[in-house]
Amino acid sequence: MxxxxxxxxxxxxxxxPDDVRAKIAELAAQEDAPLAKSIYETMEKNQELAMKLNRPxxxxxxxxxxxxxxxxxxxxxxxxxxxxxxxxxxxxxxxxxxxxxxxxxxxxxxxxxxxxxxxxxxxxxxxxxxxxxxxxxxxxxxxxxxxxxxxxxRPIGSHNPNPCAAQMERPLEDGTMRGCRDHKALHCVFPAGCAVVAATCVEEIVDANWLDLGMPETLWTCKVKEFGPLIVSIDSHGRNIFEENKVIFNERKEKACAEICKQVGFIK
Known part of the structure; x- marks a missing residue:
């Protein structure tokens, strides 16, 4: 057993689950925004690769x-x-x-x-x-x-004495937004949950830091090829897409929660 x-x-x-994949496909078909369409395509590719390569x-x-x-x-x-x-x-x-x-x-x-x-x-x-x-x-x-x-x-960076590194690991903080603006840097994220697509782009592990925090919290330096798609979460002007979208999502939240609660009884 x-x-x-x-x-x-x-x-x-x-x-x-099949019903989740079907719903994602349904939502993808309705989407016309380029960024959202790219994310949905990456999600589908990731599911295919996960089964083909037998990886989480x-x-x-x-x-x-x-x-x-x-x-x-x-x-x-x-x-x-x-x-x-x-x-x-x-x-x-x-x-x-x-x-x-x-x-x-x-x-x-x-x-x-x-x-x-x-x-x-x-x-x-x-x-x-x-x-x-x-x-x-x-x-x-x-x-x-x-x-x-x-x-x-563990709070990321809590064991790291370098305040700059700790600050850069918290992308939503004002300090990181200011850092990207002042130094003309970008903060990017990979589409969430698409680990197999990301892993297939890695050619070599160059370095690993803070191994004492365990594998999940280790800072990995990798040599990659065609690594993406990447979402610019903070641009060189200090604009933060997560903070901007949070305002929009909060405006839609009450209506969405009310609809979900009709179907899922244990959500309050």
Whole structure:
């Protein structure tokens, strides 16, 4: 059972559900803005490459969450938590998955994606049934249900004594916007979740700094070819696309949330 579930966990990190892919394709067909169309095209290419190359589709595979609908007579109920822990450890090595489990008080990355209450397991016991239904969700540590995932995210740059480097790692801060303006620099981001496309553009790892922070927080210097598409998040005039879009998104948020809540009952 551990092997089956490990393959299930690894597959979850490589392929989006069919209904999600269908919705993305539907939204892509409706889009006419050049930047948005480019991002949708990159997302689709990334999904194809993830399956072709057998790699996780996103650079951050999150913290595993399992929702179990378990019959009261299921014979392996008592062993399930141990089996799921072992499956996550195995999938982390074989998929591979990003190392996202940090022991809170000891402040070290376990390297196995398991720790205190990680993975998160939520139970629903169904009387008079002897089967189990398992749903898995990879929760992003910094954005999606971080309380339930219980992932400790170190502030980027907190161990770096260089204030300039720390400042450049926080692209939304005024200091970075001012730095781009004053020094005619650009701050760019790769389309989120398109790790396979990005990885295929890397020709060589030139250097790696701050390895003591663990692989996810290490600063990697790479030799790349045709690396993109890249989104200019802060331009040489100090304009910040994230801050500008935030105003627009907030104007649309209430209407969007109201529509979502009609379909998803547990969202308040």
């Amino acid at each position: 551990t092997d089956v579930l490990a393959k299930f966990v690894a597959y979850t990190g490589k392929r989006l 589709s996103c650079q951050d595979t999150g913290a595993a969450q399992f929702l179990l609908k378990c019959g009261s007579n299921f014979p392996y109920m008592a062993e399930m938590e141990g089996i799921l822990h072992a499956a996550v450890v195995q999938a982390t090595a074989e998929a591979p998955l990003r190392h996202n489990a940090v022991e809170t008080f000891d402040e070290f990355n376990t390297g196995k994606n398991v720790g205190k209450q990680i993975p998160s397991i939520f139970w629903e016991i169904v009387p008079e049934r002897d089967d189990i239904e398992i749903h898995m969700y990879m929760a992003g540590g910094g954005c999606t249900l971080p309380g339930q995932a219980m992932v400790l995210m």
